[in-house]
Amino acid sequence: MQRGRPDLSVRSVADVGEAGLLEIVKERFGNGSDHGEVWAGDDAAVLATGERSLLTTDVLVEGIDFDLAYGSGRDVGWKSLAVNISDIAAMGGRPTRAVVTLALPPTTVLGVVDSFLDGLVEGAARWDVGIVGGDISGAAQMSVSVAMLGTVDGDPVLRAGARPGDAICVTGSLGGAAGGLFALQGGVTGSSPRIDELVGRQLRPEPRVVEGAQLKRLGATSMIDVSDGLGLDLTRLMTASGTGCAIETAMLPVDPNLGALEGGPDGVELALGGGEDLELLCTIDASRLDEAMEALAPPLAGFTRIGDVTEDGLMLDGVAMKGEELGWDHLRSR
């Protein structure tokens, strides 16, 4: 809720209607006049694009991908941009412009909408992305779809491209977002700075845009972001490349804060199966590993070799696995 705008916390979307809501939205975003572009307010945005553009989209649904019981609208706004920016980062690209659709129950308190817009505005400023248009509809359940345009200098890094012998590496640390979800869902009592950090990784993930651009420059042969769990995303990378891999769990950069979840799930399991870390998983010629580790050292996210590309098969500590065994499936009954 916004201080100085107390009315928004008590009035609902239905009170102001679509026209009123659009006014609230318009107030929050810039227009393209500084860029010679046309943003929101016409039938479509008019954007300056280069010869080549990146385009991706993701949808977040309340109760599935986020929960307003333990995250704010602001977190949802931030994350809805972050997951898309992560896809652009995984191509070695830079995000530029986005459009957003919001479906929400008419009973939604305007304070939640305003908080959501705060998160969008904050994320847009953080990553220099223009929110250039959108659409709103009623719904039984809140959901947000973002479509993100990006740009890339030279050739993007695709999922296909890994070669046997390449090192498999990951930025930052893994499992933190899943640990944060465990904490939010009531898995821990009390709080601590370390648990807050895990929660932050779940609610306010940081896509690795600078790291992705560095890895492109360093000749990464394939890249994907870790959004559905290392196991599943690694399988996607290897499938696209037509290669296999051998991973050592002892080498995984397990989020050090997971140790704060006393009696919680195993750190290695979270690192392998938990999604949403938005780290980058890539393959790179082993001869460039040292250079990459130096380039991605703090203040960047860090860079860890977790295994090697092989001819085929997914080996985990020497045992053959299936990627699906480790990943998250939004839709399958369980």
Add this chain to the structure above:
Amino acid sequence: MQRGRPDLSVRSVADVGEAGLLEIVKERFGNGSDHGEVWAGDDAAVLATGERSLLTTDVLVEGIDFDLAYGSGRDVGWKSLAVNISDIAAMGGRPTRAVVTLALPPTTVLGVVDSFLDGLVEGAARWDVGIVGGDISGAAQMSVSVAMLGTVDGDPVLRAGARPGDAICVTGSLGGAAGGLFALQGGVTGSSPRIDELVGRQLRPEPRVVEGAQLKRLGATSMIDVSDGLGLDLTRLMTASGTGCAIETAMLPVDPNLGALEGGPDGVELALGGGEDLELLCTIDASRLDEAMEALAPPLAGFTRIGDVTEDGLMLDGVAMKGEELGWDHLRSR
């Protein structure tokens, strides 16, 4: 449901999970290899774009924007593209590429998903749009968001630009989509070819891409598509242009098939307040009116002058009105 794929009609989304569903989706769309682009299957699509791109997005939610009780998944797929293409058409542009997010209950029968994909594939072929990526999530309620890229030669036609003295014109006919909705919601008994035509305008609207390009060529000074009702969309056009208008209801091209709705709502009211016709509403120098009527004559949609741009105010048959009185608001309580 697809003949020859009987299993899809009885199995649910939960039976196959996200991975299985993605396989079903991938089968249905091309890839960008023929275009030197990368479509679905990587983190983001890689697209050839010109110096200037159009970008728009729309969301359709079950129970609000469509109802599977009276429209097929195929209709939803078609319409989800059509409403976005209409936005591109209203800039005088041509649609090129789209991304789609689909949220749906895991209990959804795969036949519905397959039918939805049929509609997407059919619409993509009809308008030569590549579906280059997407995302799927679970939800309590089905919803579809499409983001559409387009291109435009020269300057797009914006909403701002109408000048006092310009003729206000509309393509095709108005009110048919609202009449079709009335019929679908049980407002008529029995069926007839004329009622089927109204239903077609509701479920399978035809965006006016060729007409939009012609109107741009002819120097239309402002343009918008009629998606929320003539009253509301006209108000938007006039507000953006800083002008007013005088409309004569006797000049409105009321859909002739509305006469088949015996005892139904008044045709002029539907033409003014019903949305979703996806006709183009524009302003044009009065000296070019004859030329435009000739250029848009059948087999194109036709072109009718409905009034004139004035200095300010919205006059309907000489009476001052508010645009909001005539339009559709998705969210306001009523």
